[in-house]
Amino acid sequence: MLADSHCHLNEFKNVAEQVKKAANVGVVQIVSNSVDLESMQENLRIAKSFKEVQCALGLHPSNVLQMGNKEIEYALAFIEKNAAKCIAIGETGLDFRHAETELQRAKQRESFTKQIELAKELDKPVIVHSRMARAECVKLLAKHNVEKVLMHWFIANDKLLQKVIDLKYFISIGPSVLFNGHICRFLEKVPIENLLLETDAPVSYNGKRAEPFWIKSVAEKVASVLQISLKEVEKHTSKNFSKLFES
Template sequence: MENCFVDCHCHISANEFEEDLEEVIKRTREASVKTLVAVTEEVGEFTRVLQLQDSYPDLVAPCFGVHPLQASGGLSYAAHRIKLYDLDAALTQFYDHKERLVAIGEIGLDFTPWCAPTQQDRDDQMSVFIKQLSIAKELDLPVNVHSRSAAKVTIETMREQGISRALLHNFAGKPSIALEGVKAGYLFSFPPAVCRSQQRNKLIKQIPLEHICLETDSPALGPDKHVRNEPSNITLPCCYIADIKGLSPQTVRLVTAQNAYRLFPKANGCTSDM
């Protein structure tokens, strides 16, 4: 384990990887990435994630989740504002494939003003979020969570719903809010994009390493926002976090991998033969 990385949040099923997936996987393995925790944003991705696990059973660890923002007909990302009925098609699949899932995700809340301009939009997101949290509890799975402009309410909601195992991905809330999550036992992950500025240095410094994981969120949030990100870039946040904390990259790699497998135990030694 000490020689491997775990990418705790990536979109390997994204269309951006279709043309050269074999090369991307090759670079992923060459970068010593042992596990890709593969999240989804909508029901249409569920089958693709399972197919990828079938193709790469030692690498891809599938998650099912419905994101608070949904693309619609090739239009803008937030063109379709989430409603509870958007979960209808997903419900049976959560249960049918529960043995193969390592987590429920990507789920969460996005209260960015242009994404959730009304209270009704925020209420709809909350209904979908709480329903998926209840499924995670029922299936005894951790959650892989998006929390943009909603850090405090996301953590409070998970605590109220009795969630004990959660990853808050690409977390950008205040350190004081993050520490409330730490108290609840939650983990936080950071993608290569954190290397572009020093905005989250204070946050990363204050979160104990035992509560940090690594992610790429590929194909988004790479070192260059105009270039497709991929899992092999996992080395970048590792080195960045090591520098902020005054630790060696090897220590960060070891501890974050241990954290990841503690949170996602079914991802350790992924296999589709479940």
């Protein structure tokens, strides 16, 4: 049994086809993440239609920059209202590549902090995007004593990785492991108890648009890098998935 712990099914034209293709290779749990109000509404509909799909509701740090304060407040209230229908808050976090000015970064921090507080209040895990702001994201999460965290598409130096391990956060490894030796070497340092798999589909890797069924290839690659069987990868990652999302 495999799970895609982070993708964006609402960005596919034919969601049913994606769910079927994934199920055909054993991917039976998919977490479809949101980035704004529209994608939250779409993901709620998708999660209702497919038993394999659960949705995460949240505001992406890059999208937050295009939103007014009223719009953000409305979206946060929407998350709270629909909390019972979602499995997590996400994707949220900080993205300093898209926020170059201090004003923009402050706006992202404010929205991230509000979503962290909401997740704690609702007792939901947080799915975190941390591009060019990894240490700061971890610091903010730790400061708020958040316990259930998935650091998505994450890579870190030894010191930050150790902090994430000590905090018992989960780290999701995606298709970049198929193309990038640097990610393989990072993966070797991640304890299997902290590991989850993701595609971030439909993001493109090496010019090819990812789909949730790629999880099978990601799992095979993880097995080969860690020199364990595919069964072991499936066993641990599905146990971790339940621990994060279903406890």
